[in-house]
Amino acid sequence: MEAQDLPIGGRIRHHRQAQHRRQDVIAGLVGITPDYLSQIERGIKVPTLPVLHAIARELGVPTAALLTERAGTAATPPETTAQAITQALMGYGPPHSNPVTPPHLLRERVEQAWYVWQTSPTRFTDAAAVLPHLIADVEHAVRVRRTGTDATAHRETLRVAADLYFLLRSYLRRTGRLDLSLMAADRAARAAEDADDPLRIAAASWNLGHVLLSTQAADGAEEVAVRGIERLRPQIRQGEPDYPDHAAMAGALQLVAVVAAARRRDWWTARDRLSRYARPAARRAGEGNVMWTVFGPTNVELHQVSIEMEAGEASEALRLADAVDTGRLPSLERSFTFTLEVARCYDLRRADAAVLLHLLELEQLAPEDLARAPMARDLVLGLVRRARAMHARQAEALAERMGVL
Numbered sequence: 001m002e003a004q005d006l007p008i009g010g011r012i013r014h015h016r017q018a019q020h021r022r023q024d025v026i027a028g029l030v031g032i033t034p035d036y037l038s039q040i041e042r043g044i045k046v047p048t049l050p051v052l053h054a055i056a057r058e059l060g061v062p063t064a065a066l067l068t069e070r071a072g073t074a075a076t077p078p079e080t081t082a083q084a085i086t087q088a089l090m091g092y093g094p095p096h097s098n099p100v101t102p103p104h105l106l107r108e109r110v111e112q113a114w115y116v117w118q119t120s121p122t123r124f125t126d127a128a129a130v131l132p133h134l135i136a137d138v139e140h141a142v143r144v145r146r147t148g149t150d151a152t153a154h155r156e157t158l159r160v161a162a163d164l165y166f167l168l169r170s171y172l173r174r175t176g177r178l179d180l181s182l183m184a185a186d187r188a189a190r191a192a193e194d195a196d197d198p199l200r201i202a203a204a205s206w207n208l209g210h211v212l213l214s215t216q217a218a219d220g221a222e223e224v225a226v227r228g229i230e231r232l233r234p235q236i237r238q239g240e241p242d243y244p245d246h247a248a249m250a251g252a253l254q255l256v257a258v259v260a261a262a263r264r265r266d267w268w269t270a271r272d273r274l275s276r277y278a279r280p281a282a283r284r285a286g287e288g289n290v291m292w293t294v295f296g297p298t299n300v301e302l303h304q305v306s307i308e309m310e311a312g313e314a315s316e317a318l319r320l321a322d323a324v325d326t327g328r329l330p331s332l333e334r335s336f337t338f339t340l341e342v343a344r345c346y347d348l349r350r351a352d353a354a355v356l357l358h359l360l361e362l363e364q365l366a367p368e369d370l371a372r373a374p375m376a377r378d379l380v381l382g383l384v385r386r387a388r389a390m391h392a393r394q395a396e397a398l399a400e401r402m403g404v405l
Helices: 008-018 023-030 034-041 049-059 063-067 083-089 103-119 123-146 151-174 178-195 198-214 218-238 243-263 267-285 297-310 314-321 332-348 352-365 367-372 374-386 389-402
Strands: none
Touching (some): 008 034, 008 049, 008 063, 008 374, 008 389, 023 034, 023 049, 083 123, 083 178, 103 151, 103 332, 123 151, 123 367, 151 178, 151 198, 178 198, 218 243, 243 267, 243 297, 267 297, 297 314, 297 332, 314 332, 332 352, 332 367, 332 374, 352 367, 352 389, 367 389
């Protein structure tokens, strides 16, 4: 296996360990000290060309295999969207159901798919198994109900469609298809508008905001979030029967604006918006999962940790993280993201043992998410490049399981 995305020192260590050869033996044969070779492998020292030639000769690999550098693509996960899902989205999926599936049965299937998506450690595999047929059945129902006479069934089918496309937006973003994720967010917005459902229209803004954050369009994400909040204000002021859900949705949109400010590195605005708007909304709403946003006090505290982590305030982020209990969260993904960000904080402090411990914990929690998370791939490669021998070996084994090496 070629370590093409590693620096020179990492490649030397990769080839040496692949041959199960000790560091002191190679160093002795090359004519350098074991400490010097250790520093080369950790990226502290850069070998001279004669030393590099000697190392390559002893390892039995071309010098070019240790020298050739490619752009750092290892941190970018491959596009892993299931082909059947892409085909279903384009209308080339399984045959349309006949007769049309009733709205209440489609609702049960979509809610079950959401439950699996938020709780299963193998959620990508599970989603690929159920989503193609679900997409085909929901879209077929929308088309048929559009020309039917049952307005109630038509509206409920549109609501189901919006909820399905909210899920697809999340799946597609995490499998590397931001273009299709944006398309899914747009379809969700159209379905919500056609259903004339204020809560789902706001949820569509929340979903679109997350796609825009993924494309580094922070200003656009903030604008979408603020507009979504404004559209919810009439329902919140009028105190409609389901206004607590509307208030929670407004709070979730506030968190989109918080993240947008952090992405602009406007830490003061991010902290202020979280403290002034998001946290009070979370206290009023309590722990919940309105429209699968997982909005509540715990999620707000997770965002506070994220802000400090992104700001480089690792000690403050870890202090805040100590007070967070993710055990009540209905979403495995939020627990995963929190643990990953804690690992990043330890990485900022070069606490390699703690970084490795948290990455191994994440592998147990959600191995499919770990393999797709760019931050996780960066962290494990960093350990391979700089960690002490024992930790580096464990990190390299983890990197191979993740598909990074």
